[in-house]
Amino acid sequence: MTQVVIHGLGLIGCSLARAIKLGHPDVTIVGSDVQPASLSYAKQHQFVDEVTTDFSKAALDAEVIILAGPVSVITADLATLAQLTLKPNVIVTDVGSTKQTVMAAAQPLQQQGITFIGGHPMAGSHKSGVAAGRADLFENAFYFLVPGVASKTAVAQLQELLAATKVKWLTVTPRQHDRLVGQLSHLPHVVAAALVNQTQLALADSPMGLRLAAGGFKSVTRIASSDPTMWTAILLNNPTVVVSQLQAFSAELATVTTAIEAGDGQALTEFFTAAKTTRDHLGPEHLGSLPNFYDLFINIPDRAGAIAAVTQRLAQANLSLVNIHILEIREEVDGVLQLTFGNAATHDAAVALLAAADYQIVRKR
């Protein structure tokens, strides 16, 4: 029976665990994490068979090891694994968002003849943690593979193990990978966070400030809600690429600034037309899988226990939440509660349940 160890039971580790369980119910999955609460959640929801905080010990018996912590943890894990006597046919892989530093960190392991295949699913979310994982998170998304010196057989074995993710495999070199994702993922996260921080400062004296933002600001900045630890590790592991891409992006901003200063309408129209043409040709089908969580917004009165009453109702009906977020609650005024579900059926059942209990539905999926 194959034993798979997943180190890091967050959004990605848990989504892979759920997908592996779906495609291979016979595989034993051992989940490992530093957070005991994540371990008990994973065990309770049965997408792992065993849990441990002792990664090194679990690794000794593994046929497949999936490293799914922040990139800085993945590189440290690779150093730890190089100190151990692993099973000779073990396949070690990772899900980290950078590949040059990860492949470099894997070298000592590879020099011992251990198979390492770099991996990176190009799907995810700004949500994180053990409860956010879902088996269909990666459906139709690209999944980068950096096989390095790994054999074709090992690559095929890994792809077979992860078949239920329904990803589109793409083999790249570490350099190609970091340049591509630098531009398509790392730079946008920096830009989104910078825009939120600058707006917060600029509107600090406005009573409603950021809350007045419409859809545009919200969609451009959604990813600013991503996990700070994870993104710090990513940028520290792709610095040269991202710095150069940030410089090119700053130059683009300088060009548009000059056009506005000069009142150059033609330059501005050309600027927006070029972007629109490119963006319009990227339909949703070309953008890969976008986070597919199911949000429900309800009005919530400013009353002690009001939120608990909602969560209790959902729990009694066995409807699990992926996330809960109070968007706004002001004294003596209704607030808005955002309830996020992992699938359409749970979302729809919650809408019916809460509407029947006279909660006002502000927006559903």
Ligand SMILES: NC(=O)C1=CN([C@@H]2O[C@H](COP(=O)(O)OP(=O)(O)OC[C@H]3O[C@@H](n4cnc5c(N)ncnc54)[C@H](O)[C@@H]3O)[C@@H](O)[C@H]2O)C=CC1
């Ligand atoms: N979030 C996303 O959309 C995507 C993330 N990635 C990459 O996947 C990896 C995991 O990301 P997420 O699952 O989103 O993060 P997450 O924050 O949801 O989960 C990370 C998990 O690693 C655990 N962890 C942290 N330090 C640890 C340590 N020293 N030992 C063991 N466990 C530790 C945390 O407790 C947490 O459970 C990262 O390397 C990230 O760059 C890749 C594709 C998409």
Ligand SMILES: O=C(O)C(=O)Cc1ccc(O)cc1
């Ligand atoms: O939330 C989003 O849209 C993302 O961009 C998710 C994401 C985050 C990190 C990655 O390495 C890949 C995908």
